[in-house]
Amino acid sequence: MDRLPRRIAHLDMDAFYASVEGLRYPQLRDVPLVIGGRQVHWREPVPDDLPRERIPLSAFARLRDYRGRGVITTANYAARQHGVGSAMGLMKAARLCPDGILLPVDFDAYRAASRAFKAVILRHAPVMEDRGIDEVYIDFTHAPDGQRDGGRVLAERLQRAIRAATGLSCSIGVAPNKLLAKIASDLDKPGGITLLDEADVPTRLWPLPCRKIHGIGPRTDERLQAMGLRTIGELAACPRETLIERFGASHGAWLHEAAWGRDERPLVTASEPVSLSRETTFERDLHAVHDRAELGRLFTRLCEQVAADLQRKGYVGRTIGIKLRYEDFRVVTRDQTVPTHTADAAVIRRTAGLCLKRVDLTRRIRLLGVRVGNLARPDGAAPAAAPRPRIPDLFDALD
Incomplete structure (x- = not known):
């Protein structure tokens, strides 16, 4: 029997976060939309019981009103036509597209949509490498119709099924390897299907x-x-x-x-995370003394979030660390290993606080992060989420 030619697809969701928001707010689909920041700001009062789709455009925050140092997480295609793109500062985006709508990041909604489109893929092609919230590699080689028309038939089927299940669009590149498939998926966005072979290089x-x-x-x-x-x-x-x-x-x-378009990497269908972390960039630089209460609150919340992530995903960790970015953008990290694996917020908070004592806290801080590494599965099973313990609110590392 002849060996089937290898067919690898890279599926990339189109402007994923903005598209999810477009489903929740249909009135924003065709206007410049930027996702960034952490809080909803309305330009005029919006009743709590008003359905999302009925909120008038005049009520949404505009880029021109933004003040701060946040960056764009993503932008829809209408905003990109103004030169606005991911990782751009929101203040710069405001100069390029002042009337653009600004919505905060809602990772819970994006994760739910991510799980939904990946479940659709697995029903049609069971060999999938998860590459993040909005992209995957798929092995078409032995999947039903994965070889028909070079993989186009299965790619079209996936696009239709994902749109039917989620309302979202995606672009797909199909090639003999991951490297070419990744390039191909970006050549005909949005909603494109691109086939590449060695002869096309x-x-x-x-x-x-x-x-x-x-x-x-x-x-x-x-x-x-x-x-x-x-x-x-x-x-x-x-x-x-x-x-x-x-x-x-x-x-x-x-x-x-x-x-030369050569790549022999296999698909990785199962992997364990090396670490879990949370971090936040402040709207203004904070000082460990003058802004002690605010820093303490944010630090505690990061520790609680990391603990909740560990518990939800069924991990415990031993190496607990912190990350600081100062006002001059210099980054420092410190970590400490505890005797036993843990997912306890209080232990994470206490150990991360000890790490803070080992860095310079006389300078203003731009970013703060907490990380737990050296992960393991407790007894081979996910632990039940424990009640959240009371944690001190102050920036204890200064005591």
Whole structure:
């Protein structure tokens, strides 16, 4: 029996967070919409019993009204036409698109939608690698109709099924490997299906900028451009030995293989997290003395959130740490390992507080995070959520 050609799909939800909000607020679907920040701000009073779809556009917060240092989590396609995009500061976005609607991030809603679309995928193609809240890799090779028309038949079926179940759209790239599938899914957004094969690499891959390869970030791209390598084709033409000399044996060899569209990575269908963490960026820089009460409250909430995440996902951890970003953007981390694994908020809070005593708290703080690593499953089963203990409200690390 002939061996079936490998067919890997990368499925990426289109403007996922904004699309979920578009389902909840249909009146926002065709207007510039930005997701960012943490609180709802209405421009005019909105009755608690008023259905979401009946809230008038005039009531929604506008980017022009925003004051702070938050960043955009995502933006819908109408907002992107104004040059607004993910990771951009909200104040900058306000200058580019002042009339854009601003909604806060609602991760509970996005996680629920994520579970829903992934459940649809697994009913049609059971071999799936979860890559995050809005994207997956799928092995089409042996899935029903996964080989028909190069995978297009199954891709179209998935798009229809996801839209029917969730109301959301997605883009799908199908290729012989993960690297090409990831690139393909981004070529015809939104709602596109793109097929790539090895024979397409010279005509469709090589004209693209190097940054289109997932794994080539800004710094690597800057170094490549300094070598005169701006497109993937120019990277492919660069001798392998030159890349290894400039970037090291492992990274240089990978750059060469990636430029030629080669990737042998398998799908990872089951994995355990290395750690769980929560962090928050403040609207203004906080000082450990002058803003002690506010920092204490936020620090406690982060510890409680991490503990709740551990309990919900069925993990306990031993290594507890903190992350601080100062006003000058310098980041410091500290951690400490406790004798036994735990998911107890009070233990996490106390140990993280000890970590805080080991950093400079005389400077203003921009970001604060709490992390629990060295995870394990207690007795092979998820523990029941314990009652939330009382935790001190003050920034105890200063005592």
